[in-house]
Amino acid sequence: xxxxxxxxxxxxxxxxxxxxxxxxxxxxxxxxxxxxxxxxxxx
Amino acid sequence: xxxxxxxxxxxxxxxxxxxxxxxxxxxxxxxxxxxxxxxxxxxxxxxxxxxxxxxxxxxxxxxxxxxxxxxxxxxxxxxxxxxxxxxxxxxxxxxxxxxxxxxxxxxxxxxxxxxxxxxxxxxxxxxxxxxxxxxxxxxxxxxxxxxxxxxxxxxxxxxxxxxxxxxxxxxxxxxxxxxxxxxxxxxxxxxxxxxxxxxxxxxxxxxxx
Amino acid sequence: xxxxxxxxxxxxxxxxxxxxxxxxxxxxxxxxxxxxxxxxxxxxxxxxxxxxxxxxxxxxxxxxxxxxxxxxxxxxxxxxxxxxxxxxxxxxxxxxxxxxxxxxxxxxxxxxxxxxxxxxxxxxxxxxxxxxxxxxxxxxxxxxxxxxxxxxxxxxxxxxxxxxxxxxxxxxxxxxxxxxxxxxxxxxxxxxxxxxxxxxxxxxxxxxxxxxxxxxxxxxxxxxxxxxxxxxxxxxxxxxxxxxxxxxxxxxxxxxxxxxxxxxxxxxxxxxxxxxxxxxxxxxxxxxxxxxxxxxxxxxxxxxxxxxxxxxxxxxxxxxxxxxxxxxxxxxxxxxxxxxxxxxxxxxxxxxxxxxxxxxxxxxxxxxxxxxxxxxxxxxxxxxxxxxxxxxxxxxxxxxxxxxxxxxxxxxxxxxxxxxxxxxxxxxxxxxxxxxxxxxxxxxxxxxxxxxxxxxxxxxxxxxxxxxxxxxxxxxxxxxxxxxxxxxxxxxxxxxxxxxxxxxxxxxxxxxxxxxxxxxxxxxxxxxxxxxxxxxxxxxxxxxxxxxxxxxxxxxxxxxxxxxxxxxxxxxxxxxxxxxxxxxxxxxxxxxxxxxx
Numbered sequence: 001x002x003x004x005x006x007x008x009x010x011x012x013x014x015x016x017x018x019x020x021x022x023x024x025x026x027x028x029x030x031x032x033x034x035x036x037x038x039x040x041x042x043x
Numbered sequence: 044x045x046x047x048x049x050x051x052x053x054x055x056x057x058x059x060x061x062x063x064x065x066x067x068x069x070x071x072x073x074x075x076x077x078x079x080x081x082x083x084x085x086x087x088x089x090x091x092x093x094x095x096x097x098x099x100x101x102x103x104x105x106x107x108x109x110x111x112x113x114x115x116x117x118x119x120x121x122x123x124x125x126x127x128x129x130x131x132x133x134x135x136x137x138x139x140x141x142x143x144x145x146x147x148x149x150x151x152x153x154x155x156x157x158x159x160x161x162x163x164x165x166x167x168x169x170x171x172x173x174x175x176x177x178x179x180x181x182x183x184x185x186x187x188x189x190x191x192x193x194x195x196x197x198x199x200x201x202x203x204x205x206x207x208x209x210x211x212x213x214x215x216x217x218x219x220x221x222x223x224x225x226x227x228x229x230x231x232x233x234x235x236x237x238x239x240x241x242x243x244x245x246x247x248x249x250x251x252x
Numbered sequence: 253x254x255x256x257x258x259x260x261x262x263x264x265x266x267x268x269x270x271x272x273x274x275x276x277x278x279x280x281x282x283x284x285x286x287x288x289x290x291x292x293x294x295x296x297x298x299x300x301x302x303x304x305x306x307x308x309x310x311x312x313x314x315x316x317x318x319x320x321x322x323x324x325x326x327x328x329x330x331x332x333x334x335x336x337x338x339x340x341x342x343x344x345x346x347x348x349x350x351x352x353x354x355x356x357x358x359x360x361x362x363x364x365x366x367x368x369x370x371x372x373x374x375x376x377x378x379x380x381x382x383x384x385x386x387x388x389x390x391x392x393x394x395x396x397x398x399x400x401x402x403x404x405x406x407x408x409x410x411x412x413x414x415x416x417x418x419x420x421x422x423x424x425x426x427x428x429x430x431x432x433x434x435x436x437x438x439x440x441x442x443x444x445x446x447x448x449x450x451x452x453x454x455x456x457x458x459x460x461x462x463x464x465x466x467x468x469x470x471x472x473x474x475x476x477x478x479x480x481x482x483x484x485x486x487x488x489x490x491x492x493x494x495x496x497x498x499x500x501x502x503x504x505x506x507x508x509x510x511x512x513x514x515x516x517x518x519x520x521x522x523x524x525x526x527x528x529x530x531x532x533x534x535x536x537x538x539x540x541x542x543x544x545x546x547x548x549x550x551x552x553x554x555x556x557x558x559x560x561x562x563x564x565x566x567x568x569x570x571x572x573x574x575x576x577x578x579x580x581x582x583x584x585x586x587x588x589x590x591x592x593x594x595x596x597x598x599x600x601x602x603x604x605x606x607x608x609x610x611x612x613x614x615x616x617x618x619x620x621x622x623x624x625x626x627x628x629x630x631x632x633x634x635x636x637x638x639x640x641x642x643x644x645x646x647x648x649x650x651x652x653x654x655x656x657x658x659x660x661x662x663x664x665x666x667x668x669x670x671x672x673x674x675x676x677x678x679x680x681x682x683x684x685x686x687x688x689x690x691x692x693x694x695x696x697x698x699x700x701x702x703x704x705x706x707x708x709x710x711x712x713x714x715x716x717x718x719x720x721x722x723x724x725x726x727x728x729x730x731x732x733x734x735x736x737x738x739x740x741x742x743x744x745x746x747x748x749x750x751x752x753x754x755x756x757x758x759x760x761x762x763x764x765x766x767x768x769x770x771x772x773x774x775x776x777x778x779x780x781x782x783x784x785x786x787x788x789x790x791x792x793x794x795x796x797x798x799x800x801x802x803x804x805x806x807x808x809x810x811x812x813x814x815x816x817x818x819x820x821x822x823x824x825x826x827x828x829x830x831x832x833x834x835x836x837x838x839x840x841x842x843x844x845x846x847x848x849x
Contacts, residue, residue, distance in 0.1 A: 062707065063712060071713045075475075091668060105513065110256055110288040112377070118347070123387055123419065124518050125288075127429045128722075128723070128726045128729075129743070130718075130726060131576070131579070132575075132724070132802060137276050148628060148690055151340070151636065154741070156725075156729065157725065157726035157729030157730060158725050158726065158728075158729055158739075158741055159450040159661075159729075159737075161729035161730070162728055162729050162730055162732070162733060162734055162735055162737075163466050163734065163737050163819070164620045164636060164732065165734070166737065168339060173737045173740075174738070176703065176711075176740065176742070179371070179702045179703075179828050180357075180702045180703050180740065181700040182264060182702070183699055183702035184695050184698055184702075186689070186694075186698065187694055187837050188616055188695070191628035191689055191690055192628060192670050193626060193627065193628045194621060194625070194628070194630070195623040195624065195625050196276075196277075196318055196425050196624060196626055197279070197623050197625065198278035198279070198377045198618060198619060198621055198623065199278060199279055199375045199376055199377040200281075200377060200619055200641075200688055201287075201374070201375065201376045201377060201379070201619075202377065202378045202379070202380065202615055202619060203270075203280070203282055203374060203375055203376040203379045203380070204379075204380045205270055205380070205382060205383055205558070205591070206381070206382035206383040206384050206595070207264070207266065207382075207609070208382060208384040208594075208604075209257070209592070209601055209604050210382040210384070210592040210595070210604040210607060210608040210611075211380070211382035211384075211592065211593070211604060211608070212253060212256055212608075212610045213592070213604070213609060214254065214382055214592045214608040214609070214611050214615075214666070215256060215259075215262050215603045216255055216259065216262070216614065217382075217608070217609050217612035217613070218264045218612045218619070219260075219261040219614070220259075221616055223261065223616070223619050224263070224506075225261060225262045225263070225281075226262075226263050226265060226374050226376065227256060227262055227263070227265065227501025228265045228268050228269070228270055228284055228829065229264070229265070229266045229267070229268065230267070230268070230269050230336075231267065231327065231498065231834045232266055232267045232289065232326070232327055232331065232337040233264070233266060233326070233328070233331035233333070234253060234256060234264065234266060234329045234332050234447045235327075235328070235330075235331070235389065236253055237385070237408075238601060239253070239327075239328060239330075240314060240316075240408060240412065241411050241544035242407050242411045242414050242415040242418070242468070243464060243468055244413075244601050245460045245461065245463065245464040245492070245495060245600070246460070246464075246489065246490070246491035246492055246494075246495050246602075247467075247491075248464065248467065249572065251601075252253060252328075252330050252609050
């Protein structure tokens, strides 16, 4: 089961939740501005 | 595995950089939005540059001849071609400089067409300034280029064709008729693909199978 | 077709799928799964005795489901190889044998229920991708009533109905009552040239296919009244216009306008078509006995699998991307792999054959050589600097770095023939002991220094990979998309080469914004090297933030070779971000990074 994590877009600032798998990295895309500069917010 | 020395090493290296810069107008493709003479003039004064030339079409025979002649006459040991994307003509110019004895890895391309003149069509000043910068960056890299030796690998004399439709069948037959071993892989129980389902085919109206 | 089966140099692996491809140009290793047919391909004479006793009845795919076949079947009489196959999903069972009637009936004993899938390993120098296409399924286009009204059929179903080897033995008739229709209509561009449902591109073949169908009907059933509803008739090929003219001269009616709606008369099962005739400028009603939907072509559903197996790219419409649309139309970004037929885009038989011959000729350029040169972009390891940590070997997608052992302090060794030159090892080496030939740190530093020597605050440093993002930038140019002139592109072979040292040097030299760009994950030309790019950028975001530098100034983007629009859009967005970077920020960054260096 893929876990979920919180992400922040470093282009438009949008914050969102998306699937996250540390072992199997995926391409991330901001749902708002389509940027790939998406950073996982570590809690 | 073999190593093949590429340069005929006619020209001694490096004895200080002697870079030739060839600025291509590409008809109006570049010259339409970039002042190529200004770029050439700028390039001529960059460190390490021995010669800067403007061509109408650098990739044409006269353009390539000019590069070859300049390499010999001006003892150039690096070449920068400011024209289109390296994905188009890097092999062309690598071969060109190799023909007169320069190692092909001593070529650098400055992309002032796809990534400059064509994307700044309406701002000649900005496009010219950017083209100068792109040439300057290419010259800086060219100064540190070194001759390289290419490795050669053997070729397995067989081909794989994936898909047994009309295209796969034709490709397999051509390769096999030319004397090569071919493996044709088809997902379905029979080859023929979509074509085999057609009754007649245009424009000749004959049978598909 | 038959020639393939007989050719001494063609080994046909039918009912088989490519599962794994490794290696590189001249030296590909391929694993093919040859699915169990449960019938001995060599021995089967296709006598068909087995079919009569098989109790399982299934729709016949070759006849577009217009007739039935058994679980043991041959797709069509002229099939190559000429052998029956048991579809094991449909068979009542072989383990244990539930029925077994076919095996009892087969005199030659060709049927073997113990047959297993076989893995065939091949070594080849080149690969030609000719995986073809799918035909558009118009079920979704509800307004044409396909599947709701039985007398609405697709062009491929029409092909089977008129064929002498078809379900009706060549006696053309409409599905509901088995009578020859009096009035037949064709609707063009079904699933093509639409932004709504279906595909935006022209499928290339449908116009001429309909012209051909109309002439076939004219020859055999001159009494049928034929109407074609079209948007534009595209008869662009050699001999096409003649055929189109012949069709018109033969009395086929061409009505410019696509029907908005199709209704069925429940009693006669005739179809009522409403269409705006845009030539005449009036709304027309047509009553037809039968309607044929001229369906377009689509990429195959399994294209993604093939794409990943061979590290190919696809255009936004889903077909495979060629190296260059004009000058390298059958090459792919992966050296030694070529495209033929509809895998590259919709095309007719002549074009498919032409392209296949072109691909075969391109492949022979490689096959006719004994040895081919590999670009000199492999890594050199400075053993004096190496600390034997083994990171290079871990990040290499090809396993081309071997021997290194941190415990026993054994240094790494590069297997150059296996190396593809992504440069990730060089970027990830923590002590800078690895130099990629032709793409060394010093050369990149020189580019950055030249670029940022004057007015750095006005420039955006863009690292772009050779296979996707850089050609994506070229595509923006080819499409004449305009974007701000602040971007300065540095080409790396792979985004995996864009190491921390390069990115931090750019910031230290005063760059306001840095973009790292590479192929989409599925397109990475170095298997998965760009995963390391992402991890590295994520790491750097943290580091920059800890150092008091806004992580937003380092941007990441995956741009394919086809995404010129994305490239231009990103350049515009980065320019807006650049304008917000203050001189104080840049100065602070320079100081912080200078202290660390």
